Amino acid sequence: MSSATLQHAAFIxxxxxxxxxxxxxxxxxxxxxxxxxxxxxxxxxxxxxxxALMPPSAAHWAGxxxxxxxxxxxxxxxxxxxxxxxxxxxxxxxxxxxxxxxLCGYSGGKLDRAVGRFVDVxxxxxxxxxxxxxxxxxxxxxxxxxxxxAIINLPFYIRFARAEVNVRRNLGWVEAARACGDSHISVVLxxxxxxxxxxxxxxxxxxxxxxxxxxxxxxxxxxxxxxxxPEWGIMVAEGARFISTGKWWLVAFPGLxxxxxxxxxxxxxxxxxxxxxxxxxx
Amino acid sequence: xxxxxxxxxxxxxxxTFSTRRGPVEAVRGISLSLAEGETLGIVGExxxxxxxxxxxxxxxxxxxxxxxxxxxSFRDRDITKMTSxxxxxxxxxxxxxxxxxxxxxLNPIRAIGQQIAxxxxxxxxxxxxxxxxxxxxxxxxVKIRDPEKRMNAYPHELSGGMCQRVMIxxxxxxxxxxxxxxxxxxxxxxxxxxxxxxxxxxIAAERGMATILITHDLGLAARYCRxxxxxxxxxxxxxxxxxxxxxxxxxxxxxxxxxxxxxxxSRVEDLVTxxxxxxxxxxxxxxxxxxxxxxxxxxxxxxxxxxxxxxxxGVENFSMAIAPGESVGLVGExxxxxxTTSRMIxxxxxxxxxxxxxxxxxxxxxxxxxxHQAPQRREIQIVFQDPNDSLNPRFNAFDCIAHPLIRLLGxxxxxxxxxxxxxxxxxxxxxxxLLERFPHQLSGGQKARIGIARxxxxxxxxxxxxxxxxxxxxxxxxxxxxxxxxLRREDNLAxxxxxxxxxxxxxxxxxxxxxxxxxxxxxGESHQLFDSPKTxxxxxxxxxxxxxxxxxxxxxxxxx
Numbered sequence: 001m002s003s004a005t006l007q008h009a010a011f012i013x014x015x016x017x018x019x020x021x022x023x024x025x026x027x028x029x030x031x032x033x034x035x036x037x038x039x040x041x042x043x044x045x046x047x048x049x050x051x052a053l054m055p056p057s058a059a060h061w062a063g064x065x066x067x068x069x070x071x072x073x074x075x076x077x078x079x080x081x082x083x084x085x086x087x088x089x090x091x092x093x094x095x096x097x098x099x100x101x102x103l104c105g106y107s108g109g110k111l112d113r114a115v116g117r118f119v120d121v122x123x124x125x126x127x128x129x130x131x132x133x134x135x136x137x138x139x140x141x142x143x144x145x146x147x148x149x150a151i152i153n154l155p156f157y158i159r160f161a162r163a164e165v166n167v168r169r170n171l172g173w174v175e176a177a178r179a180c181g182d183s184h185i186s187v188v189l190x191x192x193x194x195x196x197x198x199x200x201x202x203x204x205x206x207x208x209x210x211x212x213x214x215x216x217x218x219x220x221x222x223x224x225x226x227x228x229x230p231e232w233g234i235m236v237a238e239g240a241r242f243i244s245t246g247k248w249w250l251v252a253f254p255g256l257x258x259x260x261x262x263x264x265x266x267x268x269x270x271x272x273x274x275x276x277x278x279x280x281x282x
Numbered sequence: 283x284x285x286x287x288x289x290x291x292x293x294x295x296x297x298t299f300s301t302r303r304g305p306v307e308a309v310r311g312i313s314l315s316l317a318e319g320e321t322l323g324i325v326g327e328x329x330x331x332x333x334x335x336x337x338x339x340x341x342x343x344x345x346x347x348x349x350x351x352x353x354x355s356f357r358d359r360d361i362t363k364m365t366s367x368x369x370x371x372x373x374x375x376x377x378x379x380x381x382x383x384x385x386x387x388l389n390p391i392r393a394i395g396q397q398i399a400x401x402x403x404x405x406x407x408x409x410x411x412x413x414x415x416x417x418x419x420x421x422x423x424v425k426i427r428d429p430e431k432r433m434n435a436y437p438h439e440l441s442g443g444m445c446q447r448v449m450i451x452x453x454x455x456x457x458x459x460x461x462x463x464x465x466x467x468x469x470x471x472x473x474x475x476x477x478x479x480x481x482x483x484x485i486a487a488e489r490g491m492a493t494i495l496i497t498h499d500l501g502l503a504a505r506y507c508r509x510x511x512x513x514x515x516x517x518x519x520x521x522x523x524x525x526x527x528x529x530x531x532x533x534x535x536x537x538x539x540x541x542x543x544x545x546x547x548s549r550v551e552d553l554v555t556x557x558x559x560x561x562x563x564x565x566x567x568x569x570x571x572x573x574x575x576x577x578x579x580x581x582x583x584x585x586x587x588x589x590x591x592x593x594x595x596g597v598e599n600f601s602m603a604i605a606p607g608e609s610v611g612l613v614g615e616x617x618x619x620x621x622t623t624s625r626m627i628x629x630x631x632x633x634x635x636x637x638x639x640x641x642x643x644x645x646x647x648x649x650x651x652x653x654h655q656a657p658q659r660r661e662i663q664i665v666f667q668d669p670n671d672s673l674n675p676r677f678n679a680f681d682c683i684a685h686p687l688i689r690l691l692g693x694x695x696x697x698x699x700x701x702x703x704x705x706x707x708x709x710x711x712x713x714x715x716l717l718e719r720f721p722h723q724l725s726g727g728q729k730a731r732i733g734i735a736r737x738x739x740x741x742x743x744x745x746x747x748x749x750x751x752x753x754x755x756x757x758x759x760x761x762x763x764x765x766x767x768x769l770r771r772e773d774n775l776a777x778x779x780x781x782x783x784x785x786x787x788x789x790x791x792x793x794x795x796x797x798x799x800x801x802x803x804x805x806g807e808s809h810q811l812f813d814s815p816k817t818x819x820x821x822x823x824x825x826x827x828x829x830x831x832x833x834x835x836x837x838x839x840x841x842x
Contacts, residue, residue, distance in 0.1 A: 011302060171671045171672075172666035172667065172668060172671045172672030172673075172733075173666075173671060173672050173673050173674040173675075175625075175630055175664070175666065175672075176664070176666060176672055176673075176674075176733070176736065177674070177685070178630055178654060179628060179630065179659075179663055179664050179686075179737075180685045180686035180689050180690065180736065181654045181655075181659055181660070181686060181689030181690040182654060182689060183651075183654050183655075184651060191674055194676050195674070195675060195676055
């Protein structure tokens with residue numbers, strides 16, 4: 001990264017300190033995601049029935065659940081799974097979507113039309129219901145949550161890459177690359193994709209939050225992750241049974257973690273867009 | 283003799299823009315005045331502050347721009363101190379502005395008749411039907427054919443020239459005393475330019491309207507303005523009547539500008555003054571090599587046809603030949619098929635029919651998709667129109683020039699490649715310390731040089747130049763043209779020079795082909811073709827180019 005980029009980033013951060021906070025939040029989240037199991041005060045799975053359903057206290061910051069497990073530890077450990085699902089799903093849809101979309105945007109013609117219709121069909125479904133159906137059909141496993149989340153995200157990446165490549169395909173430097181001896185495919189992969197990458201990274205960051213919600217949502221309705229694995233969606237689902245009896249911490253803290261994670265990635269995405277593309281600044 | 287009170291009087295105007303890197307002074311204290319009904323030209327290159335001056339006069343500056351000093355009095359009222367309410371009133375009744383890119387200035391989803399009526403209704407309390415009748419009158423005044431029908435047309439259904447006429451109609455709808463035209467014909471074809479400018483001039487004369495024409499084109503300012511001021515870097519460097527200014531410019535900048543503007547008689551060598559010649563390594567200019575009679579042509583094109591998928595014909599029965607080292611111009615207006623033709627010859631686009639032979643071998647049977655592997659790829663190279671978008675934003679200058687060497691000559695990263703790139707950069711006069719820079723850190727002229735260096739890197743035999751200087755300022759254009767001409771002589775390079783600028787083509791090319799609607803209208807030796815055109819179309823084209831000397835002669839005759 002050149003010093004000019006850093007300077008520009010510093011300028012943006014001065015005008016928009018929230019991006020900085022979001023970046024710190026996201027970094028913290030990733031740290032927790034990686035090192036969570038080693039830093040938690042309690043075993044997230046070991047039950048201790050005598051200690052069940054204790055409200056938040058100095059010993060248990062977020063209280064304990066119906067089996068006496070420490071909610072705080074479970075939230076911390078759950079970050080790993082939730083982030084892993086979201087990151088790999090977004091990674092897959094980005095990799096596939098960028099290449100397919102770029103090829104469509106560059107070539108136009110039959111491929112573009114065929115893929116365009118496929119994307120339309122995909123988007124005509126309520127996406128969450130589609131993900132549910134896919135997990136149900138493929139088998140109730142974590143990998144399938146990743147695949148389902150990746151597929152329902154795919155249309156956005158295809159469309160995004162297609163549009164970004166489409167506006168650039170007639171620019172001089174694309175023709176120049178061909179005059180310099182590059183084939184069509186190499187123009188797409190070596191010239192156009194790197195140029196649309198920054199914009200797509202923004203899209204990825206915005207998309208991460210959404211993928212986290214999606215994964216948690218699937219677990220919430222009992223698809224994918226199974227108890228006793230700590231996962232934010234399951235924790236909210238299990239805690240919901242106790243909310244009528246006033247045990248609010250079982251739902252509130254995992255829900256809060258989910259909300260903060262999504263918020264961080266969304267704000268970070270907005271900030272990245274400002275840094276990478278000054279024209280879109282509002 | 284009493285001087286009448288001026289309509290507009292600008293005193294020491296300063297405009298400052300606040301940017302990330304601190305304040306930037308765009309206009310640094312200019313003073314000028316304009317009488318009722320007078321036409322004034324403001325001439326300058328990009329970044330000279332001419333447009334900003336225009337926007338300051340109408341107080342239409344961007345939010346980041348501020349009039350930081352000076353006074354603009356219009357009919358004795360200081361515009362810089364006006365409230366927004368009185369500004370609005372003034373815009374409606376006393377002052378109007380038209381812009382470059384008229385299509386962008388019109389609302390795309392509203393019929394033009396309604397848009398003109400809107401402009402009228404915004405400032406006067408009349409009924410909608412009266413406004414409509416008046417807008418019909420205005421369309422008639424700007425000589426739009428079938429005005430009744432055009433009333434309901436949308437901007438996308440009109441040509442660029444027509445859109446600009448609609449803009450003029452809107453601007454004159456309130457009978458302003460002053461019309462500011464900011465590059466009103468940039469981007470229009472030369473014949474359209476003439477029609478629009480003639481119309482503007484006649485309307486201004488009819489209505490006694492003062493006009494300020496802001497332009498980069500000296501010829502245009504000379505033809506349509508009595509008095510011209512020259513701006514450079516936010517300052518007014520010279521002010522004189524058009525004739526004197528072009529005949530005997532005083533300020534060094536004006537001298538340079540006048541010298542750099544190609545005219546019907548200028549030679550490439552004369553375009554730049556001495557101090558700029560130092561930028562390009564001096565090489566003795568040999569006379570152009572006369573191809574011996576009977577030498578086979580380097581490029582031979584026979585009955586080239588391009589039909590697009592939707593059935594429209596892009597190019598029809600196009601045949602030509604270029605000898606080794608020869609420079610051939612291809613001129614035509616937008617839509618004439620000149621870009622399509624040049625891309626087929628470059629093998630970036632497939633032809634529908636026809637044969638292209640290069641060096642005695644057919645290249646037209648190789649599909650454009652596969653031509654990158656053909657041995658002829660390195661022999662036919664192209665320089666693109668806009669230097670701003672012909673360089674990959676993620677490549678630095680070195681990568682751009684090295685790219686064809688790596689792909690076409692198979693060179694590897696290393697000392698040899700670095701030496702070869704450095705050599706190419708040197709040949710186009712690009713300082714070696716700029717090779718590390720990325721396109722956005724370079725000026726237009728530097729980017730143009732990189733584009734040329736990339737094209738000549740593999741020592742091609744034929745260089746297709748697609749409007750290589752259309753996006754450049756005249757002084758930069760002059761340097762680039764001179765560079766191209768020198769490279770051609772050094773390498774015995776053949777040029778296919780595609781351009782809409784007749785003066786440039788006349789100077790750069792031995793032969794010229796005039797294209798219209800995809801077909802050849804006329805071809806011949808450049809000087810002959812331009813001096814005594816055989817077809818009406820060529821004559822129309824030639825006449826539409828504003829020439830400084832011709833205007834001078836005309837004005838002399840009129841004044842005498």
